Amino acid sequence: MKVGEFKQQVIELRSNTDPLKTPSEVLGLISKLSELFEPLNDQFDLNSDMMVPVKELMNQFWNLVIRNIPCEQSEQWNTAAYVMPWLTLQQSLVKVGLMNADFHHPILYEELKNHFNRLSVTNDSLKITELMPLLIRASRMLGYAEVSQLGHYPFFKLNEKISANRPQEIEKLEDIMFLLRSILYLMYKYCTLKQLALIPSLIYFRYPTTDEERRSELAIFNWLTQHTLECTQFFSSHDDYINMRSIKEIDALHNAAHLLPKERKNFLNATNENRWIYLFTHQSRGRPAFLEEQDASVKETLRLLRQDFNSQKDKSFTAIWGFAFLVKMQARILSPSEAKIVHAATYAFCMEKYIELFNFSEDSKNSFSVHSEWESVKCQAAEKRKLAAINGQSVKLGFFETLAVSQGRLKKLINFLEENQTSDSEDFSSSGETPSMSN
Template sequence: MKIEKLKIAVQALNATLSHLDRELGQKLRELLKDDQFEEEQLVSSLKKEIYGVLNEFWSSIPADTLRINRLVGGKNSRIKPWLDFQATLSEGGWEDADHPQRFQQLAARFSAKDPLLNVSALLNLLKCATRMLGYVEEKTKKQYPFDRLRAEIDAKGHLPHERMKQEQIVTTLAVVFYLLHYHCTAEQLQLLPLLCDYRLSTTNEERRSEKAVVRYMLEQVLCSQEFFLDYEKDYITSSRDWVESRDISTLAPLLPKNITALKKHLDPLPWSKILLKGMQTENKTEVLTRNAQQLFNDFLLLKKRSYFDAINLASTIQQDVKLPEERLSINALLYIFCLQAYENERKEDPRPDGFFGFSRGTKCSAALKKIDFLTGTRSQLGWRESLALKQGRLGQLIDTFEKNDVQSVDVELK
């Protein structure tokens, strides 16, 4: 954008500003007083300051107004001059001129669910952790941040200054993990990646890294938990810098009272909240099917991932479910998950089929068709498959989930 066009846009803005915003308009005029810019010179160096003023304006708008899906601005509206100013900047080549507005709108929606959950403080923790760890690379995006962090600890954990930094990273990520799973709603979790995109003065490396952390912690809950449990004893600590962090102080009303309490919240996790995410707004069967698959995919990446490990995990989760209305849905989801774990292990079992028992193929087919039945797909069972469902480990699994009330599970998912 050329300096002359920018000056004209600022003049037009100041001519129509509300008295509430004249000080902000003056700030913009002050930025353009310097004569060092030539007529044809691009003024990208001013973007940061100008966007800062835009952010200051939008942060002053009441949250109820910001939560309106589409801000138009009437003839005498306070926001219309700023919308026009942003449009001019966009036409001049600053296509992200509306990012301060979008960020504040998203932040208003985020905070509507819980005003104590300060989104800027949460994003700052993400920014701090990824900056200290190093930004994500495209080829390792799926494993970021914990594969990178494990490698850093293995390579440099013996160095005192590196050890202190690693402790701060692990502790900060543990706090983020806690906030995501204990306090964020499903809608807030959907908003977080967008907030990373639109936050002021954020580089592409920061955006990619912060979104990679959020994605990993939400999609690979078990793997994240496994990391924290591996390192909690020595790396989740209460350093002076961490205790004095402004962001930690801001979020303190939502956090456990100390590091020991934080560690206790890493196992067990609030599984009902995690596994039933999306149930209020989406098709129940689709949510349970999707979340069961996500849990299974996550489970396959653990160090301990046998069928019996899956059964033990399901038992642990069931014990954590307190509300009767949640227990039925969780039971149905875990039923699918355990059948997936059984089928996965059975098909990879190198042992030859027994002479009297059913073949590996029959057992796997029976388990998959049972999953189809539970998720609303009617797959016809052959007589061998019907019998296979009643024998061995597969029969025990089905009895475990259906012995109390077989119909309730089926009805729940239809």
């Protein structure tokens, strides 16, 4: 490229930039670009050394972009009106070998990565550097998707490999299945809705990468998040392909191993199709009317919570508390309207289980004791709170019921449900104590 050609490109950059819709700092960078080679003869050839100040100004531009367009709107990083002319200039430099393709992607990816990690809400949070390698490795091992296969990837390729039943590929298939189930588990256990929304952009701006990698990784992400029930049913029907050996042999799993269940049966259970979160998201996102039918959706979610909880052996108060805590953690992946339904159902579930614990206790059999009568009052209050949660109404308690819910374990449980804090649950669980029904 001649110096004169570059000058013309900068003139076009300026003419295609609307000063009324462009940050003033960006306009300043355009002026600096136009001054760079002003003294030079138009017939001089540009070389890589002369591109150093150009790249520096480009870096400044992209840093301004991420300052003015937040990560939540990262799709505009390639489409904003004042960005497009700069991309045109970049592409012209790429074509003549003066700039690397996707020159700006490392800057944008770094911003997305840091923002993803900042959105974490727990100390044992999932970092994007632990999740992305799993997507990368899974798509590479499975084989990249052709454009014509995107509607059925990775499901079609998985079925193809399973049907082929080649003995020499069994271990590879086990590793692929383990990677995919691990991604599902980690996203639904540790990611918030805002973090999930960043992943398509993280896939796109990762550097270096290729178009086939992008489309394959994005297809896996979409399959796991948009077709959750199909995924979990598929996984559950192929439990035989899960081998914990994969954690030791797949490098990409090493950094995330501390976040995965340690035992095979727990890993299978956590990614089983009957977990409430997979069934709930399938209904809430696959049936638009679900979120509009508030009463019916809360009752259905309550049924899913019961079904999930009843699949475990421990039905103690500690187990109820721990289950509710995990539900609240997983609700971070939901939209506000979905989370509202889950909160109401969780509230009703906890009140219901509190009542059941009393009904199956020795205290309930001794109906003439003062303590038993007081517990009955607590259960009456819990029942009213359960119905209020299901029907979306405010709870109306009598004097003694109000007094009853301000004491003991029921008070702790209600506070936990209403305050949206994790510290109480962590303290309760870590104590290792199971409070007696008399508390």
